[in-house]
Amino acid sequence: MTTRPSLHTSLSPALVHLYDVNNSIVVIIDVLRATSTIATALYNGAKCVIPVDSVSRCIELGRQIEGITAGERDGKIAEGLENGNSPFEYPREFVEGKTLVLTTTNGTRLLHMALERGAKEIITGSFPNLSAVCDHLIEMKRHVVLGCAAWKDKVNMEDALFAGAVISRMREHFDINCDSSHMAEAMYEKGKKDLFAFIKKNNASHYHRLMKFGLEKDIRYCLTADQANVLPFYSEGKLIVKSSTA
């Protein structure tokens, strides 16, 4: 009877091989802060975002294409780069029409894994573009893998919370036989009234790490829905905006 597509959540890149990536749309989730910043830069008119996995590659590519180079190590702009990872560094007046070359380790690695496994389509998800992601997935009616970038393969709370937020909105459109998804949703339902308070109370490791760097404003923004509601779509090495009515 059911003709609904399936939905699975991979809580870590180390688990992504368990899912049928090659038959699915993969959503790359790196809430604090890569995918939130990607959505924000594109929402504010960046031509595209090129995710790279190292500072040296970022510097090299930035020179070649005259892009903005961005990335952090230990909470500071990485040596040789121009900008950091905060979404607040990419207002329209700065980023419009430009190409952002962004180093991210966990998210870029997962993206490459999804590519190698033949994902049908790769998009990025974060609270700032939650609705765009959900609208697109519901419309496409294809199998979905929600891929949490995690932190050096260790499961993290904020990426799982975003997976839970997506599932909470899309539950009736998908066939979900996946405990990770149900756990993420249950956690999101518990925390959704105040996600900032939830990750604080539950001692999320990135909460502590970013608060130490004075980035409360970043965390709050990255946990707020639909402030940069575009759909970043991966194509030929770049993330570009795709209309949610594909």
Add this chain to the structure above:
Amino acid sequence: MTTRPSLHTSLSPALVHLYDVNNSIVVIIDVLRATSTIATALYNGAKCVIPVDSVSRCIELGRQIEGITAGERDGKIAEGLENGNSPFEYPREFVEGKTLVLTTTNGTRLLHMALERGAKEIITGSFPNLSAVCDHLIEMKRHVVLGCAAWKDKVNMEDALFAGAVISRMREHFDINCDSSHMAEAMYEKGKKDLFAFIKKNNASHYHRLMKFGLEKDIRYCLTADQANVLPFYSEGKLIVKSSTA
């Protein structure tokens, strides 16, 4: 200042390499139903439980040592074995003084991984022996890895809930910088009033699988604390009872 030992939760065997197993006590968790049945058989006087990873090995060893052979495939007693996986098959009048040779795939595999990685000590945990596990871990004051057996490497809800129950009782005794642990605890806190209702409502895959086989009674027992409060301790290929006041 802090001299508390660390506690981490590995939500799947595919993540266990991320943790310092060789410096830790590892708790093998396979709530439905392997570790619940192990605790029950030992509580009811079994001499020991030998976990093996295949039906053929179970048959072979059962013959050699004249043990009770036990294991299921697709909800039925596996061909060639005498008993199934239900804790209710092992009352005192049946199991006292005997050796149980039990095939489990996920739990046994994780146990072997912990052994290979040089775990300081390996014990098994389940709701029926929740207090014995917590009392022991608090007393030992060593680093702990809560190892969920999961299902073919896919994270499952009931093992994570047990990890959450342990953490909920031991939080102040350990230094917990581990999102998986905090997520497990948050989920347990949400569901603890009625764990059966929680896994039903949240569509745990093993809930559906076991209900299909008519095993509601097993599920309810396996989610109830301290009905078989012993500490199964792994030593030289066997699980034996260890007093919680080690």
